[in-house]
Amino acid sequence: MSIEIKNVSKLYGKQTALNDVSFSIAGGEVVGFLGPNGAGKSTMMKIITSFIPPTEGQATVCGFDVSTDPIEVRKKVGYLPEHNPLYLDMYVKEFLHFVAGVHKIPNPAQKIEEMIEKVGLGREQHKLLGALSKGYRQRVGLAQAMIHDPEVLILDEPTSGLDPNQLVEIRELIRTIGKEKTVMLSTHIMQEVEAICSRVIIVNQGNIVADGPTSEIRNLASTNQQLVEVEFDGPVEAAELLAIEGIEDAKHIGNNTWRLRSVSEIDPRKTISAWAVEQDRLVLTLKREEQRLEDVFHTLTK
Numbered sequence: 001m002s003i004e005i006k007n008v009s010k011l012y013g014k015q016t017a018l019n020d021v022s023f024s025i026a027g028g029e030v031v032g033f034l035g036p037n038g039a040g041k042s043t044m045m046k047i048i049t050s051f052i053p054p055t056e057g058q059a060t061v062c063g064f065d066v067s068t069d070p071i072e073v074r075k076k077v078g079y080l081p082e083h084n085p086l087y088l089d090m091y092v093k094e095f096l097h098f099v100a101g102v103h104k105i106p107n108p109a110q111k112i113e114e115m116i117e118k119v120g121l122g123r124e125q126h127k128l129l130g131a132l133s134k135g136y137r138q139r140v141g142l143a144q145a146m147i148h149d150p151e152v153l154i155l156d157e158p159t160s161g162l163d164p165n166q167l168v169e170i171r172e173l174i175r176t177i178g179k180e181k182t183v184m185l186s187t188h189i190m191q192e193v194e195a196i197c198s199r200v201i202i203v204n205q206g207n208i209v210a211d212g213p214t215s216e217i218r219n220l221a222s223t224n225q226q227l228v229e230v231e232f233d234g235p236v237e238a239a240e241l242l243a244i245e246g247i248e249d250a251k252h253i254g255n256n257t258w259r260l261r262s263v264s265e266i267d268p269r270k271t272i273s274a275w276a277v278e279q280d281r282l283v284l285t286l287k288r289e290e291q292r293l294e295d296v297f298h299t300l301t302k
């Protein structure tokens with residue numbers, strides 16, 4: 001096993017951040033660690049990378065215990081911390097030389113070239129870190145995490161704060177990296193896990209509430225429930241909307257705009273459009289909301 005977590009708890013003072021958590025991750029897996037803010041994701045990742053000790057339980061990486069063998073653990077693990085703290089007044093190469101020095105990497109110049117190539121930093125390699133966009137800073141963070149060729153990569157919210165293009169690029173990069181390494185990445189975005197990970201562990205308030213293949217968890221979490229937001233060209237009554245097939249709930253959210261909850265298998269946008277035509281009404285906007293993580297949690301924890 002690459003990562004083995006046995007009955008790990010972590011308390012900050014009296015506050016429980018992790019509560020008797022156990023799981024293991026095999027070599028080569030790409031696992032999403034999914035949960036809302038404050039769930040305990042970063043705490044778990046700091047324990048795995050041996051930055052903080054567990055209060056109780058045992059965590060091992062490639063067979064090395066994080067409490068008794070932290071030096072070996074750090075050789076095996078690459079870590080991209082949350083918010084990716086970087087020395088902004090250092091140059092890209094200068095920073096990577098610094099990191100290579102910490103890991104005592106032989107022939108650092110060659111290794112740095114290799115990393116720059118791997119994470120796609122080519123055009124930006126002569127810049128100050130402070131001059132890089134968030135997306136390129138994340139690339140530097142990934143280069144930094146992989147420079148000592150670790151077996152396991154721990155990426156704490158690697159795409160948070162990226163614009164949509166950068167997001168796609170960094171996800172693609174992580175997918176490529178995931179072909180060679182064991183990866184555990186945290187996120188609070190369901191779609192992110194679906195895009196990158198074959199397995200998902202869902203954590204909520206320090207407890208694991210689900211663990212399994214991404215496809216299975218998605219099915220487990222999905223109800224037939226769908227939410228749509230619709231704007232009509234004039235006033236309508238809640239009772240009229242509730243009479244549409246499948247619509248269970250209608251909430252007025254402003255002007256002639258409603259949020260409708262449907263429990264039908266059929267896409268509610270179809271039935272709503274058909275109803276509007278029948279009633280000689282215009283639909284000005286109609287959009288379906290992505291299933292929100294909160295809904296998933298609700299389903300999984302109730």
Ligand code: ADP
Pocket residue numbers: 012015016017035036037038039040041042043044
């Ligand atoms: P996540 O990364 O999922 O957002 P964290 O692991 O950062 O969650 O936090 C889990 C819980 O532990 C939160 O309630 C948070 O406030 C608390 N916590 C995290 N770090 C500390 C700390 N250094 N001191 C006290 N409480 C902390």
Ligand code: MG
Pocket residue numbers: 041042043082156
């Ligand atoms: Mg966090």
